[in-house]
Amino acid sequence: MREPKRKTLKRKGTGGRAAHDVGGLAFGRIDREEHDLALWEKRTDAMLRLLVTPGKRAFTVDGLRRVIEDYGQQEYDRTTYYEKWIRAVRNLVVEQEIVTRSEVEARMEEIGARYAKAGRRAPKGKIPW
Amino acid sequence: MKARARPGRNARGAARFAPGDAVRVAGRDALGHCRTPWYLRGKIGIIASVHGSFRDPESLAYHKPGLPAHVLYKVRFKQSAIWGAYKGPDSDQLEADIFEHWLELLDRANRE
Numbered sequence: 615m616r617e618p619k620r621k622t623l624k625r626k627g628t629g630g631r632a633a634h635d636v637g638g639l640a641f642g643r644i645d646r647e648e649h650d651l652a653l654w655e656k657r658t659d660a661m662l663r664l665l666v667t668p669g670k671r672a673f674t675v676d677g678l679r680r681v682i683e684d685y686g687q688q689e690y691d692r693t694t695y696y697e698k699w700i701r702a703v704r705n706l707v708v709e710q711e712i713v714t715r716s717e718v719e720a721r722m723e724e725i726g727a728r729y730a731k732a733g734r735r736a737p738k739g740k741i742p743w
Numbered sequence: 744m745k746a747r748a749r750p751g752r753n754a755r756g757a758a759r760f761a762p763g764d765a766v767r768v769a770g771r772d773a774l775g776h777c778r779t780p781w782y783l784r785g786k787i788g789i790i791a792s793v794h795g796s797f798r799d800p801e802s803l804a805y806h807k808p809g810l811p812a813h814v815l816y817k818v819r820f821k822q823s824a825i826w827g828a829y830k831g832p833d834s835d836q837l838e839a840d841i842f843e844h845w846l847e848l849l850d851r852a853n854r855e
Contacts, residue, residue, distance in 0.1 A: 617807075632781070635780060638781075674800075674804065676804035677805070677806060680805065683776060
């Protein structure tokens with residue numbers, strides 16, 4: 615296994631803060647309404663919890679944080695909570711050589727084709743690696 | 744998520760700081776993952792309590808064992824000491840969990 619690179623992506627114009635480290639910056643009012651979670655979001659939560667469980671230890675929550683912090687400012691600000699998680703879970707299972715990147719991509723294509731055949735709408739964009 | 748770091752097996756000896764000690768959070772940059780927020784770097788607080796020893800997230804985040812474990816403290820700050828233009832009451836406080844290697848001693852609490 616290759617050791618992941620240690621890096622800090624900075625937030626523009628903040629004098630050295632990491633992109634994710636926004637505590638105290640002005641971001642307007644916080645939306646405090648409760649939101650219903652989509653099924654994929656619940657599944658993402660479940661997957662993460664199972665992968666970091668003591669019996670599995672595929673990676674740590676600290677590893678999840680590190681991958682998310684390495685997205686950079688633009689992606690960090692653009693994506694939602696579970697969008698950040700699912701991309702990190704996918705990247706970490708590849709990083710830990712549990713599955714390969716081509717296996718993930720082949721499976722995504724397979725599912726896309728199945729959706730198309732059934733006349734179901736599949737999301738267009740791909741999640742960047 | 745709450746349950747993250749588990750107490751380390753190779754916990755180093757006693758905690759260097761005790762409740763009441765005045766400490767300053769290191770003002771340094773970090774390369775890669777760390778749990779010390781930017782807004783507390785260089786700020787002065789008081790040790791509120793000692794949580795115990797935990798594996799180091801700065802190494803756990805890179806698939807390493809996180810050892811040696813570091814002592815984690817609850818540090819209490821005055822809000823007015825953190826934010827340049829804090830408008831709330833002077834008695835407002837903020838507590839944060841900070842690892843020992845991010846803290847330097849400013850003043851020992853008086854102990855009888």
